[in-house]
């Protein structure tokens with residue numbers, strides 16, 4: 001893909017996200033009240049990989065509407081949230097204000113932000129990104145180099161994302177696609193959907209509100225299909241040391257498939273009769289000291 005195609009795909013993705021944020025937020029209940037009272041939107045998997053954040057600087061990449069960014073602040077970090085969507089960041093700033101939890105939010109393309117941050121000498125103790133993030137990255141090598149560039153010596157990058165193995169299946173568990181590979185670009189004509197509404201409470205720890213029920217996105221999007229080995233190899237290739245790689249046979253919050261059963265902690269597992277397979281993975285990678 002040429003540079004011009006890449007930037008137009010990114011701009012299209014920005015429009016698709018801008019269109020979807022209002023529908024997502026319409027389901028979130030009193031999220032600011034929940035956060036104000038000390039509630040956390042983070043799941044145990046990312047907390048365990050991140051470790052103690054007290055007094056640390058954290059860059060939260062692809063932060064969306066900022067619930068997790070503010071939760072990181074509640075755990076003692078000083079947080080900079082980054083996202084390409086204007087609407088997501090407007091929502092994040094509003095949430096920060098209403099919850100009384102301060103964080104800094106910067107609207108940017110993640111690749112450009114990482115490259116600019118590394119060049120400007122910005123350094124963080126930790127960088128975090130989660131749940132539906134790698135699929136928006138056209139260039140894993142540049143992403144991983146950028147991560148290594150903004151981590152202080154000994155700093156860590158933590159990623160929790162949906163497992164590419166689950167992309168082989170359609171909603172009814174039928175194997176319909178090859179395992180992702182090479183960042184193959186895929187047009188999503190229906191754009192970013194209302195996965196928050198579709199989770200029916202899985203992604204709304206402050207309580208589920210039916211909210212917008214008829215959402216249709218008129219802005220298509222473009223996704224990139226990467227395998228797990230490619231993600232980990234890109235991080236290692238950037239000089240980061242992989243200190244954890246965990247595959248989980250459940251998906252936190254989201255119901256990607258038909259008949260998902262909900263276990264305590266908003267953990268979604270396949271219906272009876274579908275064999276266990278990895279639905280999420282987590283990686284921790286450390287910068288050299």
Ligand SMILES: C[S@@+](CC[C@H](N)C(=O)[O-])C[C@H]1O[C@@H](n2cnc3c(N)ncnc32)[C@H](O)[C@@H]1O
Nearest residue numbers: 017062063064068083084085109110130132136
């Ligand atoms: C599924 S959301 C991530 C979920 C998020 N961690 C949360 O807590 O809700 C993916 C995010 O990636 C952002 N995004 C997509 N492409 C991007 C890019 N090139 N640069 C920065 N952010 C991007 C979208 O705007 C969206 O907010």
